[in-house]
Amino acid sequence: xxxxxxxFWSNYIAxxxxxxxxxxxxxxxxxxxxxxxxxxxxxxxxVWDEDLREANNPLPMWWVGLFVLTIFFSAGYLxxxxxxxxxxxxxxxxxxxEYGTEVDKANKALEPVxxxxxNMPAEDIARNPKAMAIGERLxxxxxxxxxxxxARGSKGFPNLTDKDWLHGxxxxxxxxxxxxxxxxxxxxxxxxxxxxxxxKNLANYVLSLSGEPHDSVRAGLGKSKFTACASCHGIGGVGxxxxxxxxxxxxxxxxxxxxxxxxxxxxxxxxxAMPAQEGRLTEAQIKLLSxxxxxxxNAPAAGP
Numbered sequence: 001x002x003x004x005x006x007x008f009w010s011n012y013i014a015x016x017x018x019x020x021x022x023x024x025x026x027x028x029x030x031x032x033x034x035x036x037x038x039x040x041x042x043x044x045x046x047v048w049d050e051d052l053r054e055a056n057n058p059l060p061m062w063w064v065g066l067f068v069l070t071i072f073f074s075a076g077y078l079x080x081x082x083x084x085x086x087x088x089x090x091x092x093x094x095x096x097x098e099y100g101t102e103v104d105k106a107n108k109a110l111e112p113v114x115x116x117x118x119n120m121p122a123e124d125i126a127r128n129p130k131a132m133a134i135g136e137r138l139x140x141x142x143x144x145x146x147x148x149x150x151a152r153g154s155k156g157f158p159n160l161t162d163k164d165w166l167h168g169x170x171x172x173x174x175x176x177x178x179x180x181x182x183x184x185x186x187x188x189x190x191x192x193x194x195x196x197x198x199x200k201n202l203a204n205y206v207l208s209l210s211g212e213p214h215d216s217v218r219a220g221l222g223k224s225k226f227t228a229c230a231s232c233h234g235i236g237g238v239g240x241x242x243x244x245x246x247x248x249x250x251x252x253x254x255x256x257x258x259x260x261x262x263x264x265x266x267x268x269x270x271x272x273a274m275p276a277q278e279g280r281l282t283e284a285q286i287k288l289l290s291x292x293x294x295x296x297x298n299a300p301a302a303g304p
Contacts, residue, residue, distance in 0.1 A: 007086065142289070155255065204222055205222035212251065
Protein backbone atom coordinates (compact mmCIF):
# COMPACT_ATOMS: atom_id res chain seq x y z
CA UNK A 1 0.00 0.00 0.00
CA UNK A 2 2.96 2.35 0.51
CA UNK A 3 3.20 2.84 -3.26
CA UNK A 4 -0.19 4.56 -3.21
CA UNK A 5 0.56 7.07 -0.45
CA UNK A 6 3.86 8.52 -1.67
CA UNK A 7 5.09 10.32 -4.81
CA PHE A 8 6.59 7.31 -6.59
CA TRP A 9 3.77 6.68 -9.06
CA SER A 10 3.21 10.37 -9.66
CA ASN A 11 6.88 10.87 -10.52
CA TYR A 12 6.94 7.64 -12.51
CA ILE A 13 4.09 8.81 -14.74
CA ALA A 14 5.59 12.30 -15.08
CA UNK A 15 8.94 10.83 -16.17
CA UNK A 16 7.21 8.54 -18.64
CA UNK A 17 5.30 11.50 -20.10
CA UNK A 18 8.41 13.62 -20.59
CA UNK A 19 10.37 10.73 -22.09
CA UNK A 20 7.49 10.00 -24.48
CA UNK A 21 7.51 13.58 -25.79
CA UNK A 22 11.31 13.54 -26.14
CA UNK A 23 11.06 10.17 -27.88
CA UNK A 24 8.60 11.61 -30.40
CA UNK A 25 10.97 14.51 -31.11
CA UNK A 26 13.88 12.12 -31.54
CA UNK A 27 11.87 9.88 -33.86
CA UNK A 28 10.89 12.85 -36.03
CA UNK A 29 14.49 14.08 -36.19
CA UNK A 30 15.88 10.66 -37.09
CA UNK A 31 13.23 10.15 -39.74
CA UNK A 32 14.06 13.48 -41.35
CA UNK A 33 17.81 12.71 -41.42
CA UNK A 34 17.92 9.07 -42.38
CA UNK A 35 17.71 8.07 -46.01
CA UNK A 36 16.93 4.46 -46.81
CA UNK A 37 18.91 3.18 -49.85
CA UNK A 38 16.60 2.63 -52.77
CA UNK A 39 16.76 1.13 -56.21
CA UNK A 40 16.68 3.17 -59.37
CA UNK A 41 12.90 2.99 -59.38
CA UNK A 42 12.75 4.57 -55.89
CA UNK A 43 11.67 1.35 -54.15
CA UNK A 44 13.25 -0.33 -51.12
CA UNK A 45 13.29 -3.77 -52.66
CA UNK A 46 10.48 -5.12 -50.47
CA VAL A 47 7.84 -6.95 -52.51
CA TRP A 48 4.54 -8.43 -51.32
CA ASP A 49 1.96 -10.47 -53.22
CA GLU A 50 4.28 -10.71 -56.22
CA ASP A 51 3.84 -7.13 -57.45
CA LEU A 52 3.36 -4.80 -54.47
CA ARG A 53 6.56 -2.81 -54.02
CA GLU A 54 7.41 -0.46 -51.12
CA ALA A 55 8.29 2.98 -52.36
CA ASN A 56 10.89 5.12 -50.59
CA ASN A 57 8.99 8.42 -50.42
CA PRO A 58 9.42 11.06 -47.70
CA LEU A 59 6.72 11.48 -45.05
CA PRO A 60 3.81 13.68 -46.21
CA MET A 61 4.24 17.25 -44.98
CA TRP A 62 0.72 17.34 -43.53
CA TRP A 63 1.60 14.33 -41.40
CA VAL A 64 4.89 15.85 -40.27
CA GLY A 65 3.10 19.11 -39.46
CA LEU A 66 0.49 17.32 -37.31
CA PHE A 67 3.28 15.41 -35.56
CA VAL A 68 5.10 18.65 -34.72
CA LEU A 69 1.86 20.32 -33.56
CA THR A 70 1.14 17.32 -31.31
CA ILE A 71 4.53 17.70 -29.64
CA PHE A 72 4.10 21.43 -29.06
CA PHE A 73 0.51 20.95 -27.85
CA SER A 74 1.63 18.28 -25.36
CA ALA A 75 4.43 20.45 -24.01
CA GLY A 76 2.17 23.49 -23.73
CA TYR A 77 -0.56 21.48 -22.01
CA LEU A 78 1.88 20.24 -19.37
CA UNK A 79 3.02 23.81 -18.70
CA UNK A 80 -0.51 25.17 -18.30
CA UNK A 81 -2.29 22.21 -16.65
CA UNK A 82 -1.22 19.66 -14.00
CA UNK A 83 0.37 16.55 -15.44
CA UNK A 84 3.94 16.46 -14.18
CA UNK A 85 3.99 15.05 -10.67
CA UNK A 86 3.16 17.65 -8.04
CA UNK A 87 3.46 20.56 -10.50
CA UNK A 88 0.03 22.24 -10.52
CA UNK A 89 0.48 24.06 -13.83
CA UNK A 90 0.49 27.76 -14.56
CA UNK A 91 -3.32 27.90 -14.63
CA UNK A 92 -3.59 26.23 -11.18
CA UNK A 93 -6.50 24.16 -12.53
CA UNK A 94 -7.73 21.05 -10.73
CA UNK A 95 -10.76 18.80 -10.93
CA UNK A 96 -11.56 19.72 -7.33
CA UNK A 97 -11.63 23.45 -8.06
CA GLU A 98 -13.64 22.86 -11.23
CA TYR A 99 -16.15 20.78 -9.30
CA GLY A 100 -16.36 23.40 -6.55
CA THR A 101 -16.99 26.13 -9.10
CA GLU A 102 -19.78 24.14 -10.75
CA VAL A 103 -21.39 23.36 -7.39
CA ASP A 104 -21.25 27.01 -6.30
CA LYS A 105 -22.79 28.07 -9.60
CA ALA A 106 -25.60 25.52 -9.25
CA ASN A 107 -26.27 26.47 -5.62
CA LYS A 108 -26.45 30.15 -6.52
CA ALA A 109 -28.94 29.40 -9.29
CA LEU A 110 -31.09 27.41 -6.85
CA GLU A 111 -31.07 30.00 -4.05
CA PRO A 112 -34.44 31.51 -5.09
CA VAL A 113 -36.02 28.03 -4.95
CA UNK A 114 -34.92 27.41 -1.36
CA UNK A 115 -35.52 31.01 -0.24
CA UNK A 116 -39.27 30.34 -0.19
CA UNK A 117 -38.77 27.98 2.77
CA UNK A 118 -36.24 30.02 4.79
CA ASN A 119 -38.71 31.13 7.49
CA MET A 120 -40.97 28.10 7.35
CA PRO A 121 -40.93 25.62 10.28
CA ALA A 122 -39.90 22.05 9.44
CA GLU A 123 -43.40 20.80 10.27
CA ASP A 124 -44.91 23.14 7.67
CA ILE A 125 -42.25 22.25 5.11
CA ALA A 126 -43.15 18.57 5.56
CA ARG A 127 -46.74 19.42 4.54
CA ASN A 128 -45.69 21.30 1.42
CA PRO A 129 -45.79 19.04 -1.70
CA LYS A 130 -43.30 21.16 -3.66
CA ALA A 131 -40.82 21.22 -0.79
CA MET A 132 -41.18 17.47 -0.31
CA ALA A 133 -40.53 16.87 -4.01
CA ILE A 134 -37.21 18.68 -3.56
CA GLY A 135 -36.55 16.76 -0.34
CA GLU A 136 -37.18 13.48 -2.12
CA ARG A 137 -34.55 14.30 -4.77
CA LEU A 138 -32.07 15.30 -2.08
CA UNK A 139 -32.73 12.07 -0.22
CA UNK A 140 -32.38 9.90 -3.32
CA UNK A 141 -29.11 11.56 -4.30
CA UNK A 142 -27.47 11.67 -0.87
CA UNK A 143 -29.10 9.21 1.56
CA UNK A 144 -30.76 6.34 -0.27
CA UNK A 145 -27.45 4.57 -0.93
CA UNK A 146 -27.35 3.59 2.75
CA UNK A 147 -30.90 4.01 4.04
CA UNK A 148 -32.60 2.64 0.93
CA UNK A 149 -34.95 4.34 -1.52
CA UNK A 150 -37.84 3.66 0.88
CA ALA A 151 -35.79 4.91 3.90
CA ARG A 152 -36.34 1.61 5.72
CA GLY A 153 -32.62 0.93 5.96
CA SER A 154 -31.03 -2.49 6.26
CA LYS A 155 -28.67 -4.28 8.62
CA GLY A 156 -26.32 -1.64 10.03
CA PHE A 157 -28.26 1.26 8.47
CA PRO A 158 -31.12 2.78 10.52
CA ASN A 159 -34.73 2.65 9.46
CA LEU A 160 -35.89 6.27 9.18
CA THR A 161 -39.59 5.47 8.98
CA ASP A 162 -40.09 4.27 12.55
CA LYS A 163 -39.95 6.13 15.87
CA ASP A 164 -36.63 4.62 16.95
CA TRP A 165 -33.96 7.34 16.92
CA LEU A 166 -30.41 6.89 18.17
CA HIS A 167 -29.74 10.62 18.56
CA GLY A 168 -33.23 12.10 18.60
CA UNK A 169 -35.95 12.46 16.00
CA UNK A 170 -36.80 16.16 16.12
CA UNK A 171 -36.17 18.18 12.95
CA UNK A 172 -33.33 19.95 14.76
CA UNK A 173 -31.63 16.70 15.78
CA UNK A 174 -32.06 15.23 12.31
CA UNK A 175 -30.48 18.37 10.82
CA UNK A 176 -27.63 18.05 13.33
CA UNK A 177 -27.04 14.44 12.30
CA UNK A 178 -27.04 15.33 8.60
CA UNK A 179 -24.79 18.35 9.09
CA UNK A 180 -22.14 16.93 11.43
CA UNK A 181 -22.49 13.22 10.76
CA UNK A 182 -22.45 10.59 13.50
CA UNK A 183 -19.87 8.17 14.85
CA UNK A 184 -21.17 5.11 16.68
CA UNK A 185 -18.75 3.09 18.78
CA UNK A 186 -19.52 0.12 20.99
CA UNK A 187 -16.30 -1.24 22.52
CA UNK A 188 -15.79 -5.00 22.94
CA UNK A 189 -17.38 -5.81 26.31
CA UNK A 190 -16.64 -9.52 26.74
CA UNK A 191 -13.81 -8.90 29.20
CA UNK A 192 -16.07 -6.76 31.38
CA UNK A 193 -18.90 -9.29 31.26
CA UNK A 194 -16.92 -12.42 32.12
CA UNK A 195 -16.77 -15.81 30.43
CA UNK A 196 -18.39 -16.72 27.12
CA UNK A 197 -21.12 -18.43 29.10
CA UNK A 198 -21.75 -15.11 30.85
CA UNK A 199 -21.90 -13.39 27.46
CA LYS A 200 -24.61 -15.84 26.33
CA ASN A 201 -26.52 -15.23 29.55
CA LEU A 202 -26.30 -11.48 28.94
CA ALA A 203 -27.51 -11.91 25.35
CA ASN A 204 -30.60 -13.75 26.57
CA TYR A 205 -31.27 -11.05 29.17
CA VAL A 206 -31.08 -8.40 26.42
CA LEU A 207 -33.57 -10.43 24.36
CA SER A 208 -35.89 -10.59 27.35
CA LEU A 209 -35.98 -6.80 27.63
CA SER A 210 -38.03 -6.57 24.44
CA GLY A 211 -39.99 -9.75 24.96
CA GLU A 212 -38.16 -11.61 22.21
CA PRO A 213 -37.81 -15.42 22.42
CA HIS A 214 -35.07 -16.25 24.91
CA ASP A 215 -33.84 -18.75 27.49
CA SER A 216 -35.39 -17.51 30.75
CA VAL A 217 -32.85 -19.34 32.93
CA ARG A 218 -29.92 -17.77 31.11
CA ALA A 219 -31.69 -14.40 31.12
CA GLY A 220 -32.00 -14.54 34.89
CA LEU A 221 -28.30 -15.28 35.22
CA GLY A 222 -27.40 -12.52 32.77
CA LYS A 223 -29.32 -9.73 34.49
CA SER A 224 -26.48 -8.92 36.88
CA LYS A 225 -24.05 -8.78 33.95
CA PHE A 226 -26.01 -5.99 32.34
CA THR A 227 -24.46 -3.50 34.76
CA ALA A 228 -21.49 -3.40 32.33
CA CYS A 229 -23.88 -2.12 29.65
CA ALA A 230 -26.21 0.12 31.67
CA SER A 231 -23.82 3.08 31.69
CA CYS A 232 -24.59 3.60 27.99
CA HIS A 233 -27.87 1.77 27.37
CA GLY A 234 -29.48 2.87 30.64
CA ILE A 235 -31.23 0.94 33.38
CA GLY A 236 -33.58 -1.48 31.68
CA GLY A 237 -31.84 -0.94 28.36
CA VAL A 238 -34.01 1.99 27.32
CA GLY A 239 -31.09 3.64 25.51
CA UNK A 240 -29.39 7.00 25.76
CA UNK A 241 -29.77 9.46 22.89
CA UNK A 242 -27.10 11.71 24.37
CA UNK A 243 -24.46 9.16 23.34
CA UNK A 244 -26.40 7.41 20.58
CA UNK A 245 -26.80 4.18 22.56
CA UNK A 246 -29.68 2.09 21.11
CA UNK A 247 -32.83 1.26 23.01
CA UNK A 248 -32.64 -2.47 23.77
CA UNK A 249 -36.16 -2.71 25.15
CA UNK A 250 -37.96 -2.35 21.83
CA UNK A 251 -37.96 -4.75 18.89
CA UNK A 252 -35.64 -2.74 16.65
CA UNK A 253 -32.32 -4.49 15.88
CA UNK A 254 -29.87 -2.39 13.92
CA UNK A 255 -26.99 -4.87 13.67
CA UNK A 256 -28.80 -8.19 13.69
CA UNK A 257 -31.27 -10.11 15.83
CA UNK A 258 -30.90 -13.14 18.06
CA UNK A 259 -28.49 -14.58 20.59
CA UNK A 260 -25.66 -15.13 18.10
CA UNK A 261 -25.81 -11.54 16.81
CA UNK A 262 -25.77 -10.07 20.33
CA UNK A 263 -22.91 -12.34 21.40
CA UNK A 264 -20.94 -11.18 18.34
CA UNK A 265 -21.51 -7.53 19.25
CA UNK A 266 -20.48 -8.05 22.88
CA UNK A 267 -17.34 -9.92 21.84
CA UNK A 268 -16.18 -7.77 18.93
CA UNK A 269 -17.86 -4.41 19.53
CA UNK A 270 -19.04 -2.23 16.68
CA UNK A 271 -17.89 0.90 14.89
CA UNK A 272 -20.17 2.69 12.46
CA ALA A 273 -20.18 6.13 10.87
CA MET A 274 -22.55 8.43 9.07
CA PRO A 275 -20.58 10.94 6.96
CA ALA A 276 -21.13 14.64 7.56
CA GLN A 277 -22.95 16.45 4.75
CA GLU A 278 -21.73 19.88 5.82
CA GLY A 279 -19.88 21.34 2.86
CA ARG A 280 -21.65 19.03 0.42
CA LEU A 281 -25.13 20.39 1.05
CA THR A 282 -26.14 23.95 1.81
CA GLU A 283 -27.99 24.92 4.99
CA ALA A 284 -31.18 25.38 2.96
CA GLN A 285 -30.84 21.91 1.43
CA ILE A 286 -30.22 20.33 4.84
CA LYS A 287 -33.29 22.08 6.22
CA LEU A 288 -35.55 20.65 3.49
CA LEU A 289 -33.91 17.24 3.74
CA SER A 290 -34.39 17.19 7.53
CA UNK A 291 -38.08 18.02 7.16
CA UNK A 292 -38.43 15.29 4.54
CA UNK A 293 -36.79 12.68 6.80
CA UNK A 294 -38.82 13.86 9.81
CA UNK A 295 -41.95 13.34 7.77
CA UNK A 296 -41.22 9.61 7.36
CA UNK A 297 -41.99 8.89 11.01
CA ASN A 298 -44.49 11.66 11.60
CA ALA A 299 -46.61 11.49 8.44
CA PRO A 300 -47.90 15.09 8.43
CA ALA A 301 -51.11 15.72 6.57
CA ALA A 302 -50.57 17.28 3.17
CA GLY A 303 -51.19 21.01 3.01
CA PRO A 304 -53.26 22.85 0.42
